Amino acid sequence: MLWLRKGLNQPVKTLTVKKSSASTLPGLSSGRPAPTASKNAPLATICPTHALREQEGMMDVDYARCIHCRRCHQPSLKNQMAWEEGYHWAEIRSPSPRLPGAFRHSLHMRVVDAGDCGACLNELHQLASPVYSLHRLGIAFTPTPRDADVLVVTGPVTVSMKEALEEAYRAMPGPKRVMAVGSCALSGGMFASSFAVAGPVERVISVDIAVPGCPPPPLALLDGFRLLMGTASEGPVEGTVKP
Ligand code: SF4
Ligand code: SF4
Incomplete structure (x- = not known):
């Protein structure tokens, strides 16, 4: 029961969304x-x-x-x-990446691992932890592209995943957006010259938001989601991990 006692003694506080202030959070971004x-x-x-x-x-x-x-x-x-040390890493890659207002506080994402080493996926999963609590921002994972508003793609697109990625994109209802996560998804990264890699995501489907990093920290991923939802102007997500 040591872990329970440790958890009770060191409660974790969810990050808050504030209107202004610095874009740095020591320890939460690799920089x-x-x-x-x-x-x-x-x-x-x-x-x-x-x-x-x-x-x-x-x-x-x-x-x-x-x-x-x-x-x-x-x-x-x-x-x-x-x-x-900041985390505003997301970049716009299409003329209109922002979803209509109805998605401002409701966004469903389908994640496709197109050849990820595991680290980008892990950072995405951290978003569901109490520290980041992406659900309170109206963002949720969905198991099917048919319910998804945004396709989040990690890893270089391997030859064996190319067709599956195209199918997942085709299955999504409109309006739909694509967020490419990590240097592998954006350029092929360390695996760009591999015989097993078809190329970066934009060679297979069009990309609206790019979140670079290897891997990008959760706050950088939130930065990308908030650009899609049009809530980035409401202020950065910030706070402290421990109260
Ligand atoms: S990949 Fe290149 S630019 Fe990035 S930290 Fe390493 S040396 Fe610097
Ligand atoms: S970008 Fe880095 S962390 Fe992400 S899948 Fe590629 S090697 Fe792994």
Whole structure:
């Protein structure tokens, strides 16, 4: 019963949605490299996924490729990349990603694992925990694409999953949206050159929202859902884990 006593002594508080304030929550986001003034061009060569490129005096980051290995953020480097701790990572990829107002507080998602290593899926499942409690925001998992408003796709699309992904998308009622989660889903990530990979999600179905990361933390995923629902303007989700 030790676990019960520990749980009672350390209650978990659900994050709150506030109107303003900082976009950082120490410990809840792994962070990611931020564009940095480029004084060290060879830095690009140490990135294993070629996510760094120098342009106009800045070392820019292609977040669709970044796997958060932190090789570019080592104190031993002369000019290491800056590291941002926020979680507003979601990017719009289609002309009208936002769903109509009726979905503002009611969104059903069907998750398709197209070749995930397990970590992106795990972060998605964390959203159902008491800390994030996605249900209070009106977001729910559904087992069938026929009830889904958004198709959430993780992993690079493997050759064997390509047809299943297309079928899942076809089975959804309109209006429907697609959210691609993780660098694998956005660029193929570490598996891009594999013979078993058909390509990133957008090569198979159109993508409305991209949430980069390897894996993206739950708050970054919530950022994507709130863009779809049109509630991102109501303020960031924030708070503390322990009261
Ligand atoms: S964290 Fe790793 S993958 Fe991301 S830009 Fe830096 S070196 Fe590349
Ligand atoms: S993006 Fe990273 S965490 Fe997500 S499926 Fe690919 S390797 Fe795994």
